[in-house]
Amino acid sequence: MKTNQEYLDLDKQLLWHPYTSMSKPSPHFLVEKASGCEITLSNGHTLIDGMSSWWSVIHGYNHPAMNNAIQAQLSQFSHVMFGGLTHKPAIELAEKLITITPTDLQRVFFSDSGSVSVEVALKMAIQYWNTQGQPNKQFFVTPKSGYHGDTFAAMSVCDPENGMHNLFTGALTKQLFISPPPTGLNEPVKEEYLNEIRTTFKENHQRIAGFIIEPLVQNAGGMRFYNPEYLNQIRTLCDEFDILLIFDEIATGFGRTGKLFATNHTHICPDIMCVGKALTGGYMTLAATLTNDKVALGISDNDGVFMHGPTFMGNPLACSAANASLSLLSEYNIPEKITQLETWMREALETCEQLEQVKEVRCLGGIGVVELKNALNLHEIQPKFVELGVWIRPFGKLIYLMPPYVISKKQIQILGKAIYQVASELPH
Numbered sequence: 001m002k003t004n005q006e007y008l009d010l011d012k013q014l015l016w017h018p019y020t021s022m023s024k025p026s027p028h029f030l031v032e033k034a035s036g037c038e039i040t041l042s043n044g045h046t047l048i049d050g051m052s053s054w055w056s057v058i059h060g061y062n063h064p065a066m067n068n069a070i071q072a073q074l075s076q077f078s079h080v081m082f083g084g085l086t087h088k089p090a091i092e093l094a095e096k097l098i099t100i101t102p103t104d105l106q107r108v109f110f111s112d113s114g115s116v117s118v119e120v121a122l123k124m125a126i127q128y129w130n131t132q133g134q135p136n137k138q139f140f141v142t143p144k145s146g147y148h149g150d151t152f153a154a155m156s157v158c159d160p161e162n163g164m165h166n167l168f169t170g171a172l173t174k175q176l177f178i179s180p181p182p183t184g185l186n187e188p189v190k191e192e193y194l195n196e197i198r199t200t201f202k203e204n205h206q207r208i209a210g211f212i213i214e215p216l217v218q219n220a221g222g223m224r225f226y227n228p229e230y231l232n233q234i235r236t237l238c239d240e241f242d243i244l245l246i247f248d249e250i251a252t253g254f255g256r257t258g259k260l261f262a263t264n265h266t267h268i269c270p271d272i273m274c275v276g277k278a279l280t281g282g283y284m285t286l287a288a289t290l291t292n293d294k295v296a297l298g299i300s301d302n303d304g305v306f307m308h309g310p311t312f313m314g315n316p317l318a319c320s321a322a323n324a325s326l327s328l329l330s331e332y333n334i335p336e337k338i339t340q341l342e343t344w345m346r347e348a349l350e351t352c353e354q355l356e357q358v359k360e361v362r363c364l365g366g367i368g369v370v371e372l373k374n375a376l377n378l379h380e381i382q383p384k385f386v387e388l389g390v391w392i393r394p395f396g397k398l399i400y401l402m403p404p405y406v407i408s409k410k411q412i413q414i415l416g417k418a419i420y421q422v423a424s425e426l427p428h
């Protein structure tokens, strides 16, 4: 038997964690179990979860219905190849996804992670134009401050400065970047912004396959909320210049912004849409790329086939978890439940606005953001949150909450107090 400290020492020695140094690893906390909205560390310390484990565990940990669904599938089979074979969990999930997403989206491609679903979306767009006799349409337009994942094509459409472009110059496709959408959900639409897009489209449409954007909220690129009217206008511009519109709903999907999808805040439909993160309620890794008949059937013109096929495509355990998660989601009253969560977060976070250190507090659906004036040092801050009994992982200038939907008002209040205390102790 190893001691907890021995495990942690081995972790430091052997394991890479996200975006960390091997020679100067940041502190990590050993988890023993998790249940509801609480994570219990091996030292017995319990943390209230404000992160939903990167926005995915929307029903909380160790949910009986989720566990049962996965166990039931496990007793049938945990995996079969998706080439030549198919199964009910995948078919049922595809049917559900098509029902709950905007109507034009009628065809589903399953993959293992969000980044891969973005790769698939970009490949679909390029292949579509190829079969339509426009092989030069290979590039993408995207706003700065976006985040679409860590694989190569996904990276190429991430923010060029905060993203990883400087490390991979030359290896990354040079995409066309426009300014980030002006922030403010209710701010009037700026014509000059739309003109910038129009000019980019006009000058380059012969080589543009698609426009990719996170609808309503740019998430990992800065938790920036913007007016959904931009998306309506972008749809019109895309149609005018024969450019496919791709929505990355990996962070915003399944209720996070107060509607089932961020797209539901608009009156348009993208040609291709990516979902992931909360798709399985955070129980298994799974993502999906949905598209319309135009793209799906277009790719199939002239005996074309879509060229992608991951080993674990449509994994039955993951599909079963997703089916169970969507059933739970359909039992909540989505606008009401998330509006309630938004109200609680607003109440819990608004006192932070009085702090010298804080620039702005903003909330939307299940997202609560305290934006600081200066970037903070995560290594110093993380242990303070743990001491206060909460799991909150800030980045850059942002301390934010994206809690499980089942969190209580009291737990939100504790998270809010912890943020206030930690922010108030920052230098200013």
Ligand SMILES: *Cc1c(COP(=O)(O)O)cnc(C)c1O
Pocket (backbone or CB within 6 Å): 113, 114, 115, 116, 118, 147, 148, 149, 150, 214, 219, 220, 248, 249, 250, 251, 276, 277
């Ligand atoms: C997290 C995220 C991704 C990448 O998903 P992974 O599962 O981490 O590969 C892509 N796009 C958005 C908007 C995300 O939030």
